[in-house]
Amino acid sequence: MALNGSGWMELSGGERRLLAALEDGLPLVPRPYQAVGEQVGLGEAEVIETLRRLAARGVIRRLGLIVRHRELGYRANAMTVWDVPDMAVPDAAAALTRLPFVTLCYRRPRRPPLWPYNLFAMVHGKDRALVEAEVEEATLAAGLSGRPRAVLFSRRCFKQRGARYAPKEATAWMTPTAAS
Amino acid sequence: MATRFTPTEQCLLDEFQRDLPLVPCPFAAIAERLGISEAIVLDLLERLLADGVVSRVGAVIEPHTAGASTLAAMAVPDWALPPIAAFVSGFPEVNHNYEREHALNLWFVVTAPTTERVRQVLAEIEYRTGTAVLDLPLVEAFRLDLGFKLRWH
Numbered sequence: 001m002a003l004n005g006s007g008w009m010e011l012s013g014g015e016r017r018l019l020a021a022l023e024d025g026l027p028l029v030p031r032p033y034q035a036v037g038e039q040v041g042l043g044e045a046e047v048i049e050t051l052r053r054l055a056a057r058g059v060i061r062r063l064g065l066i067v068r069h070r071e072l073g074y075r076a077n078a079m080t081v082w083d084v085p086d087m088a089v090p091d092a093a094a095a096l097t098r099l100p101f102v103t104l105c106y107r108r109p110r111r112p113p114l115w116p117y118n119l120f121a122m123v124h125g126k127d128r129a130l131v132e133a134e135v136e137e138a139t140l141a142a143g144l145s146g147r148p149r150a151v152l153f154s155r156r157c158f159k160q161r162g163a164r165y166a167p168k169e170a171t172a173w174m175t176p177t178a179a180s
Numbered sequence: 181m182a183t184r185f186t187p188t189e190q191c192l193l194d195e196f197q198r199d200l201p202l203v204p205c206p207f208a209a210i211a212e213r214l215g216i217s218e219a220i221v222l223d224l225l226e227r228l229l230a231d232g233v234v235s236r237v238g239a240v241i242e243p244h245t246a247g248a249s250t251l252a253a254m255a256v257p258d259w260a261l262p263p264i265a266a267f268v269s270g271f272p273e274v275n276h277n278y279e280r281e282h283a284l285n286l287w288f289v290v291t292a293p294t295t296e297r298v299r300q301v302l303a304e305i306e307y308r309t310g311t312a313v314l315d316l317p318l319v320e321a322f323r324l325d326l327g328f329k330l331r332w333h
Contacts, residue, residue, distance in 0.1 A: 025236025028222050028229070030205055032237075048202050051239075059245040062198035064237065065225075071233045072193075079280060079287070093322035105322040108251065111314050115253070115284065118319075152280040152287070159269040159277040159288075161235055 011059070014042055018050055019059075025066075070157060074124045076131040077154040080138065081117035082147045083110065089119055095142040096121050101134045116148060128153065188214055192224060193233070200237065248298045249291040250317040253284040254309070261286065264309050273301045284314065 011019070017040035026032040033051075034044035042050065054060040069077070084092050089107055096105050096119075104122040121138060125131040135151055185193065191214055201209035207225070208218040228234040241247070256264050261279060268288055269277045277288040292298045299315075306313045 019239070019241065022238050025238040026200075028207070028225050028237065030207060030218060030222070032206065033202075033204065044204055048204070052202055054239075057245070058242050060239045061242045062240045063202075064197045064200040065193060065228075066235045066238060066240065067193060067197060068232055068235050071231070077278075089320075093320075097323040102323060106318055107320040107322070108316040109319060111316065114255075115314055115316070150282060152282045152284075155279040155281060155285075156265075157278055158265040159274060161275050 014040070014046070015050055015054060015059075018042065018047060019054070068160065069124055070160075073126050076125045076128040078123045078125075078131050078135055079152040079154070080121045080123060080135050080149070081152070082119045082139070082142075082144045082149045083116045084119045084144060084147055086118070092119060092142040092144055096138055099134075099138055099141060101125065102138060117150060119144075188216060189224060189228070192221070193228070247291055247293050248295040249289060250298050250302070250315055252288055252290055252302055252305075253314040253316065254286045254305075254311050255284050256286050256309075256311060258285075264311070267309065268305055271301055271305070273297065 018036065021036050021039045027035045029035050031044065033047040036042075037044050037047040040047075051060065051063060055063065082092070093105050093107070096102050101123050102121045103124055104120070106120045107118055108120055110116050110118045123131050123134050123138065125134065131153075132151070139145055139149060192210070195213070196210060200206055203209050205218070207221045211218040211221045214221065225234065225237060229236070254264070254268075265277060265279065265286060268274055268286065271290070273290050273292045274288050275291060277286070279285055280287050290298050290301050292301065302313045302315055305311075
């Protein structure tokens with residue numbers, strides 16, 4: 001996976017316009033691809049083909065309903081982090097991703113002394129005690145019992161929506177609006 | 181929480197978080213699989229959207245393929261959290277912004293067309309709030325967001 005962060009510039013004009021138009025979701029009409037196509041100057045078949053291609057290239061990871069878990073009662077959301085020797089990360093991560101309740105698993109850089117952790121796993125659940133038990137199970141399964149660990153349950157959600165990759169007006173960031 | 185969703189709604193929420201049919205009438209295709217009409221599917225989706233259960237029917241973009249992103253964290257005093265969180269949320273580049281139980285209590289995701297822009301946003305937040313921002317970009321993904329199997333009971 002290329003991590004150069006310049007991917008937006010490598011997309012074609014049509015692909016960029018389509019992804020930008022999709023940021024707020026497909027219109028809920030019988031022919032949504034046609035409707036989006038009209039916004040960006042692509043035909044319905046071109047929209048479908050472009051989406052298929054972007055999915056095949058891994059640019060689009062999934063296309064479908066984006067569900068808000070908190071609204072469904074999944075209010076116990078634990079970002080669990082460990083400090084794992086770099087060489088041991090692949091095995092630990094492999095064990096973590098075998099667990100059905102680990103929804104995301106990432107490696108990120110440490111920022112000592114404030115943040116010594118490099119392996120992240122998200123555990124979502126309806127009940128805090130259950131999520132805590134799952135975090136213990138995950139820690140054991142990944143052989144991380146002896147490693148420094150932190151469990152960061154979420155409290156308030158200030159903002160949640162899809163990512164916006166399309167370039168903004170040059171000055172948009174200077175006048176932040178109220179949280180959406 | 182007792183589920184307030186009908187079996188049809190549960191199926192819609194469970195089965196269509198990925199692989200939305202890439203056919204001219206995707207909602208009709210969904211309707212056929214659920215054994216209901218296209219009009220009812222559109223109606224259900226409208227309502228799930230209005231209730232905030234579904235944020236949109238759309239695409240999740242793989243990080244770093246169509247732009248740049250990072251996870252950022254700040255340690256903010258409790259009294260300053262609401263205004264600082266609102267300031268952070270005000271950036272269109274910030275899509276997720278949560279309070280978490282830790283000395284680093286404000287966690288948010290920044291996405292932008294370029295890494296330069298992501299850094300600019302972090303620098304602006306740091307400058308305007310006078311609070312350090314930790315930049316924790318993705319190094320490696322082991323499990324991606326492929327939707328979420330819901331447990332209804």
